[in-house]
Amino acid sequence: MTNEPILEVQNLRYCYDRGREALHVDRFALRRGERVAVLGANGAGKSTFFLCLNGVLEAQGRILLSGKEMTRRGRNELRRRVGIVFQDPDRQIIASTVGEEVSFGPMNLRLPLEEVARRVDESLRYLDLASFRDRPAHYLSGGEKKRVSIADILAMEPEILVFDEPTVSLDPKNVELFERVLDRLRAEGRTVLISTHNVDFAYRWAERAVVMKDGAIEADGPADEVLSDEALLARCSLRPPALLELARLLREKGVLPEDVPLPRDVESFKKIWEGQK
Amino acid sequence: MAHDHNSGPVSRIDQEAYRSNLRRLSPVWKLAVSLTLLVLCVSLRSIPVSLFVLASTAAVLCLAGKTPPRLYLEALGTPFVFILLGTIAVALEVGRAPAGDWSGRFLGLWWSCSRAGLLRAAQLAATALGAVSALYLQTMTTPVNEITSALAALHVPGLLIELTYLIYRFIFLLSATARQLRAAAQSRLGYCGFGRSLKTFGTSMGTLLVLSLRQAGDYYDAMLSRGYDGSLRFYEEKKPVTAVQAALGAAWALCPLAVWLVTR
Numbered sequence: 001m002t003n004e005p006i007l008e009v010q011n012l013r014y015c016y017d018r019g020r021e022a023l024h025v026d027r028f029a030l031r032r033g034e035r036v037a038v039l040g041a042n043g044a045g046k047s048t049f050f051l052c053l054n055g056v057l058e059a060q061g062r063i064l065l066s067g068k069e070m071t072r073r074g075r076n077e078l079r080r081r082v083g084i085v086f087q088d089p090d091r092q093i094i095a096s097t098v099g100e101e102v103s104f105g106p107m108n109l110r111l112p113l114e115e116v117a118r119r120v121d122e123s124l125r126y127l128d129l130a131s132f133r134d135r136p137a138h139y140l141s142g143g144e145k146k147r148v149s150i151a152d153i154l155a156m157e158p159e160i161l162v163f164d165e166p167t168v169s170l171d172p173k174n175v176e177l178f179e180r181v182l183d184r185l186r187a188e189g190r191t192v193l194i195s196t197h198n199v200d201f202a203y204r205w206a207e208r209a210v211v212m213k214d215g216a217i218e219a220d221g222p223a224d225e226v227l228s229d230e231a232l233l234a235r236c237s238l239r240p241p242a243l244l245e246l247a248r249l250l251r252e253k254g255v256l257p258e259d260v261p262l263p264r265d266v267e268s269f270k271k272i273w274e275g276q277k
Numbered sequence: 278m279a280h281d282h283n284s285g286p287v288s289r290i291d292q293e294a295y296r297s298n299l300r301r302l303s304p305v306w307k308l309a310v311s312l313t314l315l316v317l318c319v320s321l322r323s324i325p326v327s328l329f330v331l332a333s334t335a336a337v338l339c340l341a342g343k344t345p346p347r348l349y350l351e352a353l354g355t356p357f358v359f360i361l362l363g364t365i366a367v368a369l370e371v372g373r374a375p376a377g378d379w380s381g382r383f384l385g386l387w388w389s390c391s392r393a394g395l396l397r398a399a400q401l402a403a404t405a406l407g408a409v410s411a412l413y414l415q416t417m418t419t420p421v422n423e424i425t426s427a428l429a430a431l432h433v434p435g436l437l438i439e440l441t442y443l444i445y446r447f448i449f450l451l452s453a454t455a456r457q458l459r460a461a462a463q464s465r466l467g468y469c470g471f472g473r474s475l476k477t478f479g480t481s482m483g484t485l486l487v488l489s490l491r492q493a494g495d496y497y498d499a500m501l502s503r504g505y506d507g508s509l510r511f512y513e514e515k516k517p518v519t520a521v522q523a524a525l526g527a528a529w530a531l532c533p534l535a536v537w538l539v540t541r
Contacts, residue, residue, distance in 0.1 A: 051498060051502070054502045055502075056498050056501045056502045057498075076504060076506075079501070079502055079503065079504045080504065083502075083503075084499075084502045086495070086498075086499050086502075088495070090450060090453075091492060091495040091496050091499055092496075092499040094443075094446060094496070094499075094500060094509075095422065095446075095511055096420060096421055096422040096442070096445060096446060097295075097420065097422055099512070099514070100422060100511035100512065100513065101511075103511050103512030104500075104503055104505075104509075104510070104511060105503040105504060106512070107510035107511060107512055108503055108504030108505060108506065108510060109504055113512065116512045117512060120512060134295070134300075135295065136291070136292070136295050136420065138446070138449040139292065152503065153503075156503065156504075
């Protein structure tokens with residue numbers, strides 16, 4: 001597989017209502033199969049950035065997909081290839097039954113009806129929603145609505161999947177379900193971009209972290225490096241991941257050896273710990 | 278699993294439409310039958326015809342559609358009260374002198390009632406009730422998305438259909454927001470006393486407007502990001518009308534005429 005970026009952004013600028021710039025990203029590139037967490041406090045510009053990537057907001061600057069510049073006319077292609085799962089499913093779900101809802105995107109892609117039916121089937125199955133097809137979307141629970149909103153986007157088969165604050169309104173059980181979906185996407189080598197202010201989640205899941213502040217990218221690099229930069233995190237109103245802090249403390253006290261890589265999740269922490277004994 | 282904060286009659290009728298056994302029938306078929314029954318009921322103005330429509334739709338809904346009879350009766354209850362109040366005015370005459378077949382003095386006036394007036398009132402009530410039940414055949418078996426697709430099949434303009442669809446979806450979003458606002462105000466004693474209630478209600482309606490405008494904006498962004506280009510398109514499962522269904526529907530819709538001819 002080539003290492004060419006599938007998405008590239010240069011000098012992206014966006015202003016809401018002639019006010020101050022809400023977004024100014026000089027450079028950002030995404031390679032196939034990357035798992036990127038976009039971190040930042042509320043109002044740091046994460047959602048605006050995502051809406052620009054998908055062509056909903058018209059930003060100044062260049063957006064390149066697989067090296068090809070997207071002009072105004074290419075907006076539909078952006079929407080096809082970059083899919084956003086919005087934060088609040090109630091601001092995304094539009095149809096009255098789950099099946100129709102998931103078909104909305106593929107229908108807008110003007111696919112043949114058999115293809116639409118196939119994609120709807122497939123993404124409903126992917127999210128364990130097959131039995132929900134004829135159910136009204138407005139009577140589902142929060143976690144179920146979230147799954148429907150993910151199926152919505154999977155059915156469009158985008159190359160890049162973008163999740164805007166996916167875990168905010170989910171209970172722990174649904175967060176777990178969601179992470180299982182992410183694991184599957186990871187196994188399939190999909191390119192995923194997630195905005196979050198949950199640093200623990202980002203540390204566990206992401207291989208690369210982007211930190212945003214006041215509409216600009218403040219840091220961009222391997223997740224463990226970015227998330228262990230305390231000064232950076234403090235400047236951007238974030239706190240370091242609890243597990244990382246704990247592991248560092250144990251290392252300082254000589255409990256954990258220096259040469260073992262810091263654990264990314266509780267499971268690997270356990271393994272290191274048990275290896276110590 | 279599905280939980281439900283709305284348990285008003287309207288939302289229960291809505292849920293019933295998704296659950297009904299008759300949902301798998303073609304929405305066009307249901308629309309055609311229920312409109313024919315409605316038109317016959319209103320135009321023939323005959324008590325036996327209306328009773329036939331009432332009884333046959335109730336039987337089809339409850340037996341074939343497995344609609345709980347209790348829900349059906351409750352749903353019929355509200356219009357029934359209105360119809361009753363309306364027809365009392367038709368049946369009763371008030372004047373300075375006794376008239377009609379029965380009369381009595383009350384509050385210094387003569388309240389009278391005639392055989393013809395009673396008959397007219399009964400006819401009116403039966404017609405209205407029959408018409409409502411004919412419409413329930415549609416509403417209790419067909420979710421709104423299928424009603425709109427039936428309307429599209431009948432070449433109703435797309436704009437109207439999309440508006441219907443979006444308004445339907447927004448009813449649930451708005452009522453959820455309104456409920457949250459109300460609960461939040463109640464928890465701060467916002468509805469304690471008449472004056473305060475009015476003020477709180479006004480303020481929360483203002484907030485609801487602002488919130489729903491913002492929500493509509495977010496919604497539009499989400500639609501755009503999935504390639505919305507000005508017309509709503511969904512994949513619908515085809516529900517063709519079979520020959521047997523067409524024949525049964527036609528027979529059912531013609532029965533009121535037979536009843537009318539026999540009882541005329």
